[in-house]
Amino acid sequence: MNSTASSLAEATASDAALRRFLHGLPGVDQVGAEQRAAALGTRSIKTTAKAFAIDLAIRMVDLTTLEGSDTPGKVRTLAAKAMRPDPTDATCPPTAAVCVYPDMVATAKKALKGSGVNVAAVATAFPSGRAALDIKLADTTDAVEAGADEIDMVIDRGAFLAGRYLDVYEEIVAVREASKKAHLKVIFETGELQTYDNVRRASWLAMMAGAHFIKTSTGKVQPAATLPVTLIMLEAVRDFRELTGQQVGVKPAGGIRHSKDAIKYLVMVNEIAGEDWLDPHWFRFGASTLLNDLLMQRSKLKTGAYSGPDYVTLD
């Protein structure tokens, strides 16, 4: 990668130029990337380091409900949980955000008022992204007008896999504009992109288009977030900042259910992207069940005893 920031601008001048740039990125050796991710997973995080990691992970959670059966009541419950994950312990930090469909933004916003917990909305015909651009933009505007602080959009994987990179790029640019002040997270659905080379290309594509965050998955497709995919994305944001000075966040989403897994991700953030990313502003977990496991581990560390699932709230 011998490019300079100015050549980044040239890279998006045409479909051919963008293709040349993305295919000119260094390849990813699958075996090597998976080995590296597995090796980082063997770090032993104990005592004070574990307490630090668990609190940080709680602060990084985008507490999520994305079901057809979501109701205002369900969203309010989730909002209460996000603000006060452990009602018995005032020292327990709140989560970063609550993540809902656009029609639930107003309800969530109202419930979270003044708490500092953000509302993130999935938009752009989530999760498949199979809709016309104006519909995606209307979806985004709807969420923004309802007060969403963050927009989680999906890329057009069909266009990406067909090699129409500029279409994907322009769509991200348009959604970023429609997002106004809201921070834009760009979801790749890496389970559909499948190869690590594709993940690296999508990462650069989204960062060049102005994404504030790059995000692995919708949670609706398996596999969702994995450690190696997140490794590739962390390398990308690290290299992008080196080149442009701009820092972009990373959000693995889906399939992260246990504190142990969350800690592995944080070790990876620490050792791949660096400690600048160890902050909810730059790293998030898209998760629902993870939070309760973090709370159980947190109380185990404090009290020395496991409390069991009856002692954390089910939402």
Added chain:
Amino acid sequence: MTMAKKSTAFEYAPAPESRSIVDIKPSYGLFIDGEFVDGRGKSFKTISPSTEEVLAEIAEGDAADVDLAVKAARRAYTRVWSKMSGAERGKYLFRIARIIQERAREFAVLESIDNGKPIKETRDVDVPTVAAHFFYYAGWADKLGYAGYGEDPQPLGVAGQVIPWNFPLLMLAWKIAPALACGNTVVLKPAETTPLTALLFAEVCQQADLPPGVVNILTGAGETGRAIVSHPDVNKVAFTGSTDVGRAIAKAVAGSDKRVTLELGGKAANIVYDDAPVDQAVEGIVNGIFFNQGHVCCAGSRLLVQESIAEEVLAKLKRRMKTLRVGDPLDKNTDIGAINSAEQLAKIRELSEIGEAEGAERWAPKCDLPSTGFWFPPTIFTGVSQAHRIAREEIFGPVLSVLTFRTPKEAVEKANNTPFGLSAGIWTEKGSLILWTASQLRAGVVWSNTFNRFDPASPFGGYKESGYGREGGRHGLEAYLR
């Protein structure tokens, strides 16, 4: 969005593996004919290289001890082991493999204490590979007629084996497993600085009810080793270690009918082409030279990087090196442990100073080294040329010499321009370039897009001054059959 203040650093708390699983005795004798016997006089101390603490007093086998051990091995060979069916021998080897797995943590902790290497490596690499090696050769024991060395290949007799300190238990497995599978008996000398896991292995032989005399472990230094390889009733000599000692052994056995395999030094080239998967290549460079403190005969100690991406690769390498954790070998998060001995540390320091004096640029990340024990930070030298001693001599430490090249032809010329030829690495996304480069390299093992990967099914050995013969795989049987 709330702009939270940057969090404080993620400091990993100490995560020490407990020592309580190992029981180190104050003193150890020699393992001859299935029993531990006292040495005849002299002894030496083995210390922990990370703390310089004396671990145990070890008997030093003399010529008479060697004679006893060889006689025991000969008796076991003629009366029991060579007559036993391959299937029966295999059962013993399978049993040994299983016991090693069962006692894996004990072996891992003991190896880490005695050698100085990180518990992460003994736990995840050394000990599992040892068990795998015994399992692999156990499987061959009753199939030797199908190995391609004749219908009914025969064992050689008594094998005298001398192994180094860098992978004490693994090198023992590489020597003992194929020898026993083929029906030979052994007299093995572990390295002077790392005898403890070999002595624990002797206990495993007892636990497995291995017939007495099939495996004999004689601790000692150079003199003991010399007595083993020059003993007239030894039929086969297998040595892993320095090229100098290997040369002396070759001389000592010249003119006798002893069969010899030697696995000696190396100065491997790790070639990174401009179309390499850069992030994985950086991992491969780190793994190639900093794995096991660089105490690896096949270490990728010469980085040959294409000039057009040298700057990028070096920047990424330096950043990666800053995350390496040097310190207590028993801490589960330690990446680089202690240098094995004061003597080796002095050698590494000397060659590094020569590198600087020759004009190469030295760089190491800032790291706090413990005040006791033997330590050397992960170090790279840039601006190295073929004429520098650090590009030619084996340093056997965590020290990388970086050279550049312009074309594949130049890469191959530089890679081959060494008296050694043990291993090499190739990094490129282009399959045809991998195959072409591999076909040009004069090295026994060529890794592509990976480095320092070992498998019992894969043969290992060198060209030129890196030795002769192959260990591992079907090829490894040849050294123990006639």
